[in-house]
Amino acid sequence: MASSITTLFATASILSFFALISRAESRDILSLGSSLRVESYQTNILQSSDGTFSSGFYEVYTNAFMFSIWYSKAANKTIVWSANPDRPVHARRSAITLQKDGNMVLKDYDGTVMWQADGNFTDVRHAQLLNTGNLVIKDARGYVIRNPGNWTEGCMAIINTTCDHYDKKSMKFVKLPNTDFWGSDQQHLLSVSFQACRNICISDCTCKGFQYQEGTGSCYPKAHLFSGRTYPTQDVRTIYLKLPIRVNVSGAIIPHSNLFDSVARHLDCDQMNKSIREPFPDVHKTGGGESKWFYFYGFIAAFFVVEVSFISFAWFFVLRRELRPSELWAAEEGYKVMTSNFRRYSYRELVKVTKKFKVELGRGGSGTVYKGVLEDDRQVAVKKLENVRQGKEEFQAELSIIGRINHMNLVRIWGVCSEGSHRLLVSEYVENGSLANILFNDKNNTLLDWKGRFNIALGVAKGLAYLHHECMEWVIHCDVKPENILLDENFEPKITDFGLAKLLNRGGPNQNVSHIRGTLGYIAPEWVSGLPITAKVDVYSYGVVLLELLSGTRVSELVEGSDEVHNMLRKLVRMLSDKLEGDEQSWIDGFVDSKLDRPFNYAQARTLIKLAVSCLEEDRSKRPTMEYVVQTLLVADD
Numbered sequence: 001m002a003s004s005i006t007t008l009f010a011t012a013s014i015l016s017f018f019a020l021i022s023r024a025e026s027r028d029i030l031s032l033g034s035s036l037r038v039e040s041y042q043t044n045i046l047q048s049s050d051g052t053f054s055s056g057f058y059e060v061y062t063n064a065f066m067f068s069i070w071y072s073k074a075a076n077k078t079i080v081w082s083a084n085p086d087r088p089v090h091a092r093r094s095a096i097t098l099q100k101d102g103n104m105v106l107k108d109y110d111g112t113v114m115w116q117a118d119g120n121f122t123d124v125r126h127a128q129l130l131n132t133g134n135l136v137i138k139d140a141r142g143y144v145i146r147n148p149g150n151w152t153e154g155c156m157a158i159i160n161t162t163c164d165h166y167d168k169k170s171m172k173f174v175k176l177p178n179t180d181f182w183g184s185d186q187q188h189l190l191s192v193s194f195q196a197c198r199n200i201c202i203s204d205c206t207c208k209g210f211q212y213q214e215g216t217g218s219c220y221p222k223a224h225l226f227s228g229r230t231y232p233t234q235d236v237r238t239i240y241l242k243l244p245i246r247v248n249v250s251g252a253i254i255p256h257s258n259l260f261d262s263v264a265r266h267l268d269c270d271q272m273n274k275s276i277r278e279p280f281p282d283v284h285k286t287g288g289g290e291s292k293w294f295y296f297y298g299f300i301a302a303f304f305v306v307e308v309s310f311i312s313f314a315w316f317f318v319l320r321r322e323l324r325p326s327e328l329w330a331a332e333e334g335y336k337v338m339t340s341n342f343r344r345y346s347y348r349e350l351v352k353v354t355k356k357f358k359v360e361l362g363r364g365g366s367g368t369v370y371k372g373v374l375e376d377d378r379q380v381a382v383k384k385l386e387n388v389r390q391g392k393e394e395f396q397a398e399l400s401i402i403g404r405i406n407h408m409n410l411v412r413i414w415g416v417c418s419e420g421s422h423r424l425l426v427s428e429y430v431e432n433g434s435l436a437n438i439l440f441n442d443k444n445n446t447l448l449d450w451k452g453r454f455n456i457a458l459g460v461a462k463g464l465a466y467l468h469h470e471c472m473e474w475v476i477h478c479d480v481k482p483e484n485i486l487l488d489e490n491f492e493p494k495i496t497d498f499g500l501a502k503l504l505n506r507g508g509p510n511q512n513v514s515h516i517r518g519t520l521g522y523i524a525p526e527w528v529s530g531l532p533i534t535a536k537v538d539v540y541s542y543g544v545v546l547l548e549l550l551s552g553t554r555v556s557e558l559v560e561g562s563d564e565v566h567n568m569l570r571k572l573v574r575m576l577s578d579k580l581e582g583d584e585q586s587w588i589d590g591f592v593d594s595k596l597d598r599p600f601n602y603a604q605a606r607t608l609i610k611l612a613v614s615c616l617e618e619d620r621s622k623r624p625t626m627e628y629v630v631q632t633l634l635v636a637d638d
Contacts, residue, residue, distance in 0.1 A: 030127040035097040038065050038089060046129040047072060053080070053133040057094075064088035067096050067106055067115070069133055080133055083115040087418070098127050104137060141174075141247075163205035171202055173209070173240040176230060180211055180237050184224035191217040201242060209241040343415040347422045354382050362434065364483065364497065371429065379429035380414065384422075405471070409463030411486060411496040427496070431489040435545075436482035439552055450600040452491050453549050457608060458633045459493035460485055464542060465626035467495075468535045476533065480541035481522045482548060521556050521565050526620055528566070536620040542629070543615025544569070546608050552593030573616045576609055607636040 028049050030036075036044055038057045045056035051072055058068040058077060066084050070077040083096075083106055090109040097105050102124030104117035117137065125138050186207060189197065194212055197219035201207040204221065211220040228239075351357070353372035361369040367385040374380055406412070415426035432438070435456065438446050448456070460480075467475040477484075477495065484497045524540035527533060547555050555572070556565060579587050588605050589598070611632060617623045624632075 028129045030098055032098055032102070032124055032126060033100045035095045036067075038091055038094040041065065046127075046135070048129045048131045048133070050131045052131060053129060055129050055135055057089075057096075058082070059091075060088055063091040065091060065094065069129070069135055081135075087114045089114055098124075098137070102137065166205035168202045170245055171242055172245045173198065173202075174243055176239040176241060178237060179228065179230040179239040181209070181222055181225045181239060182227040182229070184222050184226055186221040186223045189219040192219045193217065197221070198240070201240070207242060209239055211237060211239050213237055343426075345415050345417045345424070345426060347417055347419045347424070350382055350417055350424055350426070353380065353426075357382075357384065362483075366497070372426075381427050381429050383425040383427065385424065405467075405475075407463055407466045409459045409493055409495060410466065411494045428494075430486035430494055430496075432487040432491060434483050435485040435487060435493065435549075438487065439482060439548060440554060447595060448491070450596055450604075453596075454601070454604055454608070454633075454637065456485070456487070456491070456493045457546060457549055458630070458637065460495060460542065460545065461626055461629045461633055463493070463495045464538055465630050468538065468626050474535060476535050477538050477541075478533070479519055479522070480538050480545060481519050482545060483519075485545070521554070524620065525566055525618055534620065535626075536623050539615050539623045539626060539629075540620070542626070543612045543623075546612035546615065547572070550592055550605065550608055550612070552595060569616060570618070573613050577613050580606070580610055580613065604636050607632065 028046055030046060036056065041057035041059070045054045047054045053069055054072040055069045056067070057065045058070065058079065060066055065088055066079075066082040067089075068077075068079050068082040070079050089106065093109040095107055097107070099105060104127065105113055106115040108114050127135065127137050129135050186204070189200070197210050197212050200219070201210040201221045206223055207221045208225050209222050211222065212218070222239075225241075345353075350372065353374060354370045355372075357368075357370045359371040361371050361381055363369070367383055370382045370384065372380045372382045411430065412428045413425055414428065417424040417426070432446070438444055438448060464477065464480065467477060479497060480495070484495060486494045486496050488494060522541040522544050524537040527537055544555050555569060576591075585602060585606075588602055588609070591609070592600065592605055611624070611629055614622070614624055615629070
């Protein structure tokens with residue numbers, strides 16, 4: 001054993017010497033069939049030819065890595081792009097590979113694909129880190145994506161086609177059937193011949209190509225190439241890309257996109273996308289000196305493989321016998337748990353937990369919720385996001401705030417599943433279902449008494465106050481409604497469904513998230529008008545919930561007529577405000593749910609109505625904060 005340790009020290013010394021040599025060699029090219037392994041992340045990196053950018057594995061947590069591009073000269077690595085920001089890979093056996101079929105794949109320690117470049121690649125030559133910071137796969141069609149981090153910036157030509165030395169005789173057009181690059185039209189000509197359209201583009205050095213529509217003779221010369229899509233269509237649309245004659249594109253496959261697929265949009269300019277790096281420098285030169293180095297490196301690599309194989313053999317037959325299966329699982333899964341604040345489940349586990357999604361608890365815009373039972377007999381609710389594209393966005397939004405939430409009036413999330421196209425959330429099971437089911441379902445025999453309703457109003461206010469004021473970052477729920485308020489066995493309220501939540505940095509400028517969808521009848525008027533969304537949208541929605549708690553009826557049913565919902569609410573709020581100014585109290589009895597036993601606490605009812613009116617102010621600056629609402633209710637509860 002001592003000799004083995006000595007050998008290992010010797011091997012380590014040689015490898016350290018080799019690492020210094022590797023570090024000294026600048027490399028911007030990754031050859032076909034090469035892999036970069038996470039174990040050598042400190043020494044094996046790609047670097048642009050001018051030294052501005054580097055690309056390799058970046059350690060985000062202990063034993064957790066992202067494949068990234070960063071500024072080389074920054075004191076601390078300033079990341080400009082990462083392939084797997086939400087799904088780190090393990091510190092051992094993870095690798096990114098430029099496969100011989102031209103695909104770029106990042107795999108975790110167990111072979112799971114964590115990221116893969118989009119597109120169908122043919123005739124791939126190599127991957128290269130450019131001086132612009134773009135990491136591209138290069139083949140033959142003549143265009144690359146301008147910014148891999150933002151596909152909306154369009155494509156750019158590899159070969160210089162500027163007006164400085166422009167010669168239209170040296171240019172040609174490549175035909176892309178059923179294709180269009182939307183926008184950036186230099187002009188729109190009607191009823192012109194194909195040849196006339198072609199001559200207009202080839203005579204203009206700034207024209208990148210033209211779109212021509214057979215039959216109508218519509219001609220669209222293009223100044224830029226943005227938003228390109230190729231798909232079967234009844235309209236005979238064809239794009240003709242302008243390229244130098246010397247560029248060979250014969251045999252290139254035109255990529256197609258499916259308008260109805262669930263994958264987020266991406267730009268495919270020339271079968272070129274984001275890429276990789278490899279563990280050892282390429283050795284292509286011939287000659288005595290280079291050959292010696294080649295054999296030296298080969299000997300070191302072979303020796304290292306033998307040592308690793310011996311250690312792995314010993315681990316398998318000795319250490320494996322000493323560890324229980326649960327400990328083995330913990331050793332391999334521990335780093336994944338570290339990168340999140342909850343457990344990750346496999347899809348197969350959740351199929352078993354829910355008995356093949358047998359018992360449905362509810363259905364909403366972002367997916368369906370099923371009942372399940374874990375191995376420790378805990379009951380859980382499993383939310384299955386059904387719309388893959390929309391579900392993924394909401395899934396990421398929920399993940400980004402899950403670790404920051406811990407409050408008795410908010411549903412706890414216990415785990416997640418992100419496997420292939422499957423996106424699921426595992427949360428605590430809340431026994432009595434939603435407030436909406438109890439208030440508005442005539443078939444439900446459960447009747448909330450006055451004390452229960454007041455407690456629900458207070459609990460929901462506490463939960464929202466926590467989100468708005470007590471989290472490390474502000475959290476806006478954006479969809480407060482009775483369907484998203486669950487009641488436990490003691491009818492304590494718990495707010496759920498944070499799929500529409502957005503985070504705003506405390507003290508920073510408010511982000512405009514007016515594109516988020518809410519639920520009609522609960523959304524604030526500024527939402528409809530396109531103003532920036534603030535926490536006051538939750539205050540408005542809370543005011544609507546208060547009215548429904550008091551009346552036991554949907555607000556839309558409280559006012560007769562077919563006016564728009566906001567107009568109905570304005571009328572109702574104006575009526576309640578007028579009545580609050582008077583001394584008469586009998587109207588409160590007529591407004592409160594007739595199913596409630598009499599008498600009830602009229603002072604508390606008046607407080608709730610007054611709060612609802614203030615929460616539903618048109619001017620959001622006049623609405624109270626949820627902290628103020630909580631304090632008011634606590635005083636009324638004494």
